[in-house]
Amino acid sequence: MIDNSFIEFWSKKYDDSDVGSDEEDYREILKKVSQEVNQQGTITKSTFFLILNWKAPRVKGIIKNRCFHEYEEGIKKAIEAPDEQKLQILDELYGIGIPIASTILHFIYPSTFPIMDVRVTEVLHHFGYLKAKTRSRSNYVEFRRIILSMSQCFRCTLREIDRALFAYHKIVLGSKLKACTKH
Numbered sequence: 794m795i796d797n798s799f800i801e802f803w804s805k806k807y808d809d810s811d812v813g814s815d816e817e818d819y820r821e822i823l824k825k826v827s828q829e830v831n832q833q834g835t836i837t838k839s840t841f842f843l844i845l846n847w848k849a850p851r852v853k854g855i856i857k858n859r860c861f862h863e864y865e866e867g868i869k870k871a872i873e874a875p876d877e878q879k880l881q882i883l884d885e886l887y888g889i890g891i892p893i894a895s896t897i898l899h900f901i902y903p904s905t906f907p908i909m910d911v912r913v914t915e916v917l918h919h920f921g922y923l924k925a926k927t928r929s930r931s932n933y934v935e936f937r938r939i940i941l942s943m944s945q946c947f948r949c950t951l952r953e954i955d956r957a958l959f960a961y962h963k964i965v966l967g968s969k970l971k972a973c974t975k976h
Contacts (some may be wrong), residue, residue, distance in 0.1 A: 795920055795958075798946045803957035812963045813956060818847055826900040827869075835869040836897075848896040848908070855888035863887070872901060879906070880933055891928045899951065907940035907951045909933055912962035919966055 807813040822843050836844075838861045845852050857863065865888055871882040883894035891909050898906035907913075909928050914936065917923040922939050925932055943954055955966045 795916075795922070795943065797949075799961075800943075800947055800949050800953055800957045803960045804953045806960040807956035809960070810898070810910060812960050815847065818843075819952070822847055822900055823903060830872065830901055834863050834872060836901075838865070839870075841865075841897075844897055844900060845893065848893055852888060852890075852893060857887055858876060860887075864889075868897065868901075871898070876905070881930060884930060891930060891933060895933065904944075904951060905941070907937055908955055909936055910959065912967070913958040916958040916962050916966055 796856075808816060822840065825840045825843065829840055841861065841864060845856065866902065867882060867886045871879045874882055879898055880894050881889070882968055883889055883897055884891055886894075889897075892911070895906060895909040899908045909932075911926075913927045914923060914928055914932075917936070917939060918926045923932070923936060940954055941952060944951055947954075
């Protein structure tokens with residue numbers, strides 16, 4: 794069961810060098826995004842690539858580097874759109890997908906848009922909070938509702954929940970899943 798104690802215990806484990814240990818990078822990106830969105834209404838190319846590198850470095854090879862203006866305009870459009878349209882706008886950009894789209898939104902809106910990560914969804918599925926582990930637009934609505942509800946109920950940030958679920962997966966659940974697939 795996921796509760797306050799679970800979040801508190803596992804969130805601290807995230808800082809172990811073999812688990813996450815990227816909090817400094819996370820905070821730097823959060824600060825840059827906040828400054829850029831407040832000043833320009835979007836994010837710069839360098840910050841966009843910082844986000845990609847932080848979330849999924851392999852995606853950088855898919856992104857159209859020379860067409861950054863398309864991503865910049867898409868991000869600006871998402872910022873101006875109602876909440877229920879933001880994810881779709883970003884997901885429709887070439888090479889982005891739900892995990893990256895939710896990460897961009899999280900850095901812009903850290904208290905209202907959780908990052909839909911494979912490890913986090915697997916933990917929520919494991920504990921019975923999610924019916925499906927698929928990271929899709931349709932599943933993001935339920936995923937977001939669950940994470941926001943936990944945040945409110947446990948009085949913690951989306952980042953603390955993300956850190957806790959990620960660490961639990963990396964240390965406990967990931968090992969169990971690997972053991973099950975070997976048989």
